[in-house]
Amino acid sequence: MxxxxxxxxxxxxxxxxxxxFFFYGHEYRRTELGDAVDKASMRLLKDLYESSxxxxxxxxxxxxxxxxxxxxxxxxxxxxxxxxxxxxxxxxxxxxxxxxxxxxxxxxxxxxxxxxxxxxxxxxxxxxxxxxxxxxxxxxxxxxxxxxxxxxxxxxxxxxxxxxxxxxxxxxxxxxxxxxxxxxxxxxxxxxxxxxxWHVPFEKTDTVDKKFHLSATESVDKPTMHLLQSLFYHEDRELGARMIELPYKEEGFRMVIVLPDAVDGLSAVLDKLAQKGMLEDVFAMSPPGQDVDIDMPKxxxxxxxxxxxxxxxxxxxxxxxxxxxxxxxxxxxxxxxxxxxxxxxxxxxxxxxxxxxxxxxxxTSLLSQPPPPLPFKVDRPFLYAILHQDIVLFVGTYTH
Missing domain, CATH: 3.30.497.10 (Antithrombin, subunit I, domain 2)
Known part of the structure; x- marks a missing residue:
């Protein structure tokens, strides 16, 4: 055999x-295949995270x-x-x-x-x-x-x-x-x-060391990128996380960053995403009516x-x-x-x-006068995914 x-x-x-830079709207359509790939991807990520x-x-x-x-x-x-x-x-x-x-x-x-x-x-x-x-x-x-x-x-x-x-x-x-x-x-x-x-690259001159929290008591300095831009955004209290979309120049491609509300909230977020997938939240994203002020580690x-x-x-x-x-x-x-x-x-x-x-x-046998910017500080363990339209191509976690 x-x-x-x-x-x-x-x-x-x-x-x-x-x-x-020009901003693509969310002209994406959810499909049966996209939902299936999404759920399988989130389950696999959770299992790998827990076993690693x-x-x-x-x-x-x-x-x-x-x-x-x-x-x-x-x-x-x-x-x-x-x-x-x-x-x-x-x-x-x-x-x-x-x-x-x-x-x-x-x-x-x-x-x-x-x-x-x-x-x-x-x-x-x-x-x-x-x-x-x-x-x-x-x-x-x-x-x-x-x-x-x-x-x-x-x-x-x-x-x-x-x-x-x-x-x-x-x-x-x-x-x-x-x-x-x-x-x-x-x-x-x-x-x-x-x-x-990236549609809008992060300026290299804006990258400086900032604290990244490993846990409630531990932190390390990480080279942290900065961007102030109008981006799609969503927060889900039940999920216990907020998310933004960073679009690519190539039409249909985007990276989604999922930031847990709690420093130690990644495991709980993964548990919930493994049950429902992430596309429901991805398709709930919209412009928040203000620029998003992002800090994100390289x-x-x-x-x-x-x-x-x-x-x-x-x-x-x-x-x-x-x-x-x-x-x-x-x-x-x-x-x-x-x-x-x-x-x-x-x-x-x-x-x-x-x-x-x-x-x-x-x-052998994955515009009117704007209000003050919305802070989005990626300073704790988070989840990220690269998608084409509704298909998850890559997904991962970053913790330290």
């Missing part, structure tokens, strides 16, 4: 300065969700049912149509700011099932390549070169020879890479996770112990391990985010 290994890696967050000793977390759930959708096309029975339920859409047909359309949309975007790419690799001694190959290439725009996984160093080199090229050098070595045991039969990979440009986060236990906790146990019979000809496959490596960097000029996701098959 074959097994599958999921890999997810996020790269850098940065952007270039733009002099001209390092509370600075960055993840791109969309890469995992996309590969699970692709994987499901070669499954039947309970395995397929669990994937459909986890992805949060009403049925298998709706799920695959939604992810196929999303893949079509993202793979056709200008690669100067968004790259989404899928790749299916099969071991030289195996063949992919014909229908799975058709679905992968036609519906998920996947490249298909035969690799000699019995030479794992060479297989890793080829995949790393692909990742390096697709992310313009921001993801260089997401895999190594140990990723591919001798019995590896096939691998599925996904890359999502976003480089955005930050850089890198995460690496094994996601197997998290996915089992979320109800995806069957993918690890029941075979998918319609991916590789004459051989059942099941998932062996799921892991993710991610990196994001945010500074005065903007943010860029990228993601590498892979699935390895192994032979």
């Amino acid at each position: 074959l097994k599958i290994l999921l890999l997810v890696s996020l790269s850098v967050a940065f952007a270039t300065e733009e002099d001209e 000793e390092e509370k600075n977390v960055i993840t791109s759930p969309l890469g995992v969700l996309t590969l699970l959708s692709l994987y499901s096309t070669g499954t039947t029975g309970k395995v397929k049912e669990e994937i459909v339920k986890y992805l949060g859409l009403p049925d298998y047909k709706k799920m695959t149509e939604s992810y196929s359309s999303l893949t079509e949309k993202f793979t056709s975007m200008n690669p100067d700011f968004l790259t989404m790419a899928n790749k299916v690799c099969v071991a030289s001694r195996y063949e992919l099932a014909d229908e799975f190959t058709n679905v992968a290439t036609r519906d998920y725009h996947s490249e298909v390549q035969a690799l000699n996984f019995t030479n794992p160093s060479e297989a890793a080199r080829i995949i790393n070169e692909w990742a390096d090229q697709k992310t313009r050098g921001n993801i260089k070595e997401p895999v190594d020879k140990d990723t591919f045991p001798p019995e590896t039969a096939a691998a599925l990979f996904n890359i999502i890479f976003f480089q955005g440009h 930050f850089e986060v890198k995460s690496k996770f094994n996601l197997k236990n998290v996915l089992v906790k979320e109800g995806l146990s069957s993918i690890f112990n029941q075979p998918a019979e319609e991916i590789v000809k004459g051989q059942g496959v099941e998932v062996s391990e799921v892991f993710q490596e991610a990196f994001v960097k945010v500074d005065e000029e903007g943010a860029t985010a990228g993601a590498f996701t892979g699935v390895v098959l192994v032979a």
Whole structure:
């Protein structure tokens, strides 16, 4: 029996300065897929935050969700049912149509700011099932390549070169020879890479050290950016948080900052968002009728996770112990391990985010006169997300 290994890696967050600014209204539309991705993303973030000793977390759930959708096309029975339920859409047909359309949309975007790419690799001694190959290439725009996984160093080199090229050098070595045991039969990979440009960059000369509260009793000095601008804003007393939107020059893309009311309120906010998602609050944002006076730390986060236990906790146990019979000809496959490596960097000029996701098959068992500015001081642990319209691309937490 074959097994599958999921890999997810996020790269850098940065952007270039733009002099001209114009403000996009909220002409976004909530969709069934957006809500499903949102809720799955918030649950995954909460689980990773709680299970990680390092509370600075960055993840791109969309890469995992996309590969699970692709994987499901070669499954039947309970395995397929669990994937459909986890992805949060009403049925298998709706799920695959939604992810196929999303893949079509993202793979056709200008690669100067968004790259989404899928790749299916099969071991030289195996063949992919014909229908799975058709679905992968036609519906998920996947490249298909035969690799000699019995030479794992060479297989890793080829995949790393692909990742390096697709992310313009921001993801260089997401895999190594140990990723591919001798019995590896096939691998599925996904890359999502976003480089955005703030509509209004933070002035570097305004960045100064300010206190960032780690807890009610501890604080550290952090290089803190400053911006005074009219932005979309929302506060939710039930959630216990306020949020702002920082738009990118690239139409439809935005970063949302969720600031808990309490210094130690991030965990409680995550608990609530894991239950309802964040889109309800995102779509409730509006101009507050006054400029927003923002202080926000520059930050850089890198995460690496094994996601197997998290996915089992979320109800995806069957993918690890029941075979998918319609991916590789004459051989059942099941998932062996799921892991993710991610990196994001945010500074005065903007943010860029990228993601590498892979699935390895192994032979084994996210105006009138204005009143005084509204202060928004990001001086405590917070949550952030990068979205395109209503689709969460990346989501994370920053705590120290």
